[in-house]
Amino acid sequence: MKQIENIIQLDTNSTKSVDITNKSFFDIPMDYIANAEKHLHSAETKSVAYFSMEFGLAPSIYNTYISKNDVSKLNKKRSFEVFSNMRQMDYYHLVNIDTLVDMPIYSGGLGVLAGDTLKSCSDLKLPLLGVGILWNKGYFDQKFCFHFGQIPGEFTWDPNTYPGLVKLNKCVDVAIGDTVIKFYIWKYYVSSFDKKHVIPLILLDANHPDNPEWGRKLTDQLYTSHTVWWKIVQRKILGIGGMRAIKALGYNIDLYHLNEGHAAFAFVEMAKGLSDSKMKALTEHFAYTCHTPVEAGHDRLPINELAKVLSEEELKIARKQGQDINPELINLTLIAMNSSAHVNAVARKHEEVTKIQFPSHEEKISGITNGIHVPTWISESFETLFDKYKDVFVDWKNISINLQNINSLYDNTEFRKELWNAHKLNKKHLMSLLSPWMVQDNVFTIAWARRAAPYKRPSLILQNIKHLISIAKKNGPIQILFAGKAHPNDFVGSGNIKEILNIIDSLGEHRNLLKILFLENYDTYIAKQLISGVDVWLNNPLPPFEASGTSGMKAVLNGVLQLSTMDGWVVEAADKEIGEIFGYRPDDGEIGNEEDLKMREDSSSLYKKLEEMVKDYYHVEHADVDKGKYHSKWIDRMINCIEVAGFFNTSRMVNQYNDNVWKMTPIQ
Numbered sequence: 001m002k003q004i005e006n007i008i009q010l011d012t013n014s015t016k017s018v019d020i021t022n023k024s025f026f027d028i029p030m031d032y033i034a035n036a037e038k039h040l041h042s043a044e045t046k047s048v049a050y051f052s053m054e055f056g057l058a059p060s061i062y063n064t065y066i067s068k069n070d071v072s073k074l075n076k077k078r079s080f081e082v083f084s085n086m087r088q089m090d091y092y093h094l095v096n097i098d099t100l101v102d103m104p105i106y107s108g109g110l111g112v113l114a115g116d117t118l119k120s121c122s123d124l125k126l127p128l129l130g131v132g133i134l135w136n137k138g139y140f141d142q143k144f145c146f147h148f149g150q151i152p153g154e155f156t157w158d159p160n161t162y163p164g165l166v167k168l169n170k171c172v173d174v175a176i177g178d179t180v181i182k183f184y185i186w187k188y189y190v191s192s193f194d195k196k197h198v199i200p201l202i203l204l205d206a207n208h209p210d211n212p213e214w215g216r217k218l219t220d221q222l223y224t225s226h227t228v229w230w231k232i233v234q235r236k237i238l239g240i241g242g243m244r245a246i247k248a249l250g251y252n253i254d255l256y257h258l259n260e261g262h263a264a265f266a267f268v269e270m271a272k273g274l275s276d277s278k279m280k281a282l283t284e285h286f287a288y289t290c291h292t293p294v295e296a297g298h299d300r301l302p303i304n305e306l307a308k309v310l311s312e313e314e315l316k317i318a319r320k321q322g323q324d325i326n327p328e329l330i331n332l333t334l335i336a337m338n339s340s341a342h343v344n345a346v347a348r349k350h351e352e353v354t355k356i357q358f359p360s361h362e363e364k365i366s367g368i369t370n371g372i373h374v375p376t377w378i379s380e381s382f383e384t385l386f387d388k389y390k391d392v393f394v395d396w397k398n399i400s401i402n403l404q405n406i407n408s409l410y411d412n413t414e415f416r417k418e419l420w421n422a423h424k425l426n427k428k429h430l431m432s433l434l435s436p437w438m439v440q441d442n443v444f445t446i447a448w449a450r451r452a453a454p455y456k457r458p459s460l461i462l463q464n465i466k467h468l469i470s471i472a473k474k475n476g477p478i479q480i481l482f483a484g485k486a487h488p489n490d491f492v493g494s495g496n497i498k499e500i501l502n503i504i505d506s507l508g509e510h511r512n513l514l515k516i517l518f519l520e521n522y523d524t525y526i527a528k529q530l531i532s533g534v535d536v537w538l539n540n541p542l543p544p545f546e547a548s549g550t551s552g553m554k555a556v557l558n559g560v561l562q563l564s565t566m567d568g569w570v571v572e573a574a575d576k577e578i579g580e581i582f583g584y585r586p587d588d589g590e591i592g593n594e595e596d597l598k599m600r601e602d603s604s605s606l607y608k609k610l611e612e613m614v615k616d617y618y619h620v621e622h623a624d625v626d627k628g629k630y631h632s633k634w635i636d637r638m639i640n641c642i643e644v645a646g647f648f649n650t651s652r653m654v655n656q657y658n659d660n661v662w663k664m665t666p667i668q
């Protein structure tokens, strides 16, 4: 037992767990864990700590640890409601899901990207450490209420029995104003797809009995923001607490990567007591990825409020690094940019936009386009298909660029047939999950699912219901699936959800032509069903405010066509015929106004392209083999989708970060 305690730094109470022995941690051999930990503790190995406010690791769909101990039922089975234009079904039926819940420490795309990044680092055997926060109450539980829209509630789960999550034998202290708060440190190992390497993720938790009652709640809810004090406190915990946890556990890190400006105080912690020239040298050990051009994504915090949480020295360094144009504010984006020798944007278009927004940092900003983790987001039927053609897609899980070899199968009728059938199988799965609502697998199905943020324009497709119905009348029925949460303090986003529910409710009599379902509590489990089980993935942010977007990348991997505005990653794939592009495009060098949503113009161009896609879909759905069913435009486009998935993945993305910024050597 001594050995495990030393390797994992496990709390002795946890070592009673039958899942952890001298030989293995759950199903991971202890040797691999010892090797990963050894390199992260060694001064000889160049290693990276990756800070993020949220991590979406998706154990509900990938690399789930199985515990031999009792797992609290809070961590398992769950059910959710659907809001549809078939109201009686909503009353009588729930959707039941029988998997482990995701560790609820993420809210959306930023967290899923962080999770996918750790997984690809693990696949590529890089010596990297994740640093985040254990959110005791998750993000929030979403309930729908007719006429009110989304009602946020408290999410409950049990970290103590969550498979793979363990408490460590060290704590760290962080002062919040005049009170010292004690934090537990937890650990979770993110294993590679072949289970031969791990990335440790350490998580801070304020729920310690030594803390005052208010202090125990500081890491309850992700992105608590009803006062600016909360925002500052949560950022201090991540940056300063995270840095202290690394030290307390004896890790020897060379480069600190800030995933978003949330973690900017990590630099402040390291810069304490340094001269100007030493502080300048310290920036060589920091890298920062900026994820959004949207105003709300950049924290500008009042100095008088910061003074209530930070020490005098911390505030002084924060001012030096992040003074906003407004003398009363400190800008965390500026701290991160000024403190990092490497600044990254998350797509080519976003690189351009970020340079316009931060001209004084233009030289150090460069773009590395986001990706998704292929082994997590591949559906079972597509995995089987790619494995069957493994001479074409050689080692595609690890070397995902090989998906581009699909071109050599372009004229292979047998393959095209299998591809269509694999898609139909995914669609059947989704339709059976939602069977009480009588959705059908031979009906054109489109989904919009992501955080309900205003610039993403959740309700765009519902702006002219008459037009939508006329398209369905003329070409065939349409099914629309929605899912997504709005941040509880985002009144516009919450208003969008209410608007959608009200429109859905008004469409009862049209249900045979137009069936619309809004699924509660969007998470990675539902995401995986949707991205693989619909025919078309709708992505309609207002350009250029979607820095990258990743859900469409998950969809193309599974042969699902795109209906998208020209924004984010799609700009880089737009000439590849992966679906239809529509809507407003800002002039070169223009950013425009994120509040001018152009709903009327863009919805009418959306309908035009939607009608073409509905036509194309029914063409392939109804065509028989003699009419060249498998040589239709639709299947051409499905092939193109998979070809681009060869680029838009985290295996390529992590390699680019490593070549350009991190410069780690893979562990043998």
Ligand SMILES: *Cc1c(COP(=O)(O)O)cnc(C)c1O
Pocket (backbone or CB within 6 Å): 107, 108, 109, 110, 112, 449, 450, 451, 522, 523, 524, 527, 548, 549, 550, 551, 552, 554
């Ligand atoms: C992938 C994913 C997202 C990101 O969606 P975008 O369209 O990129 O905003 C958000 N939430 C969940 C649960 C996801 O899996």
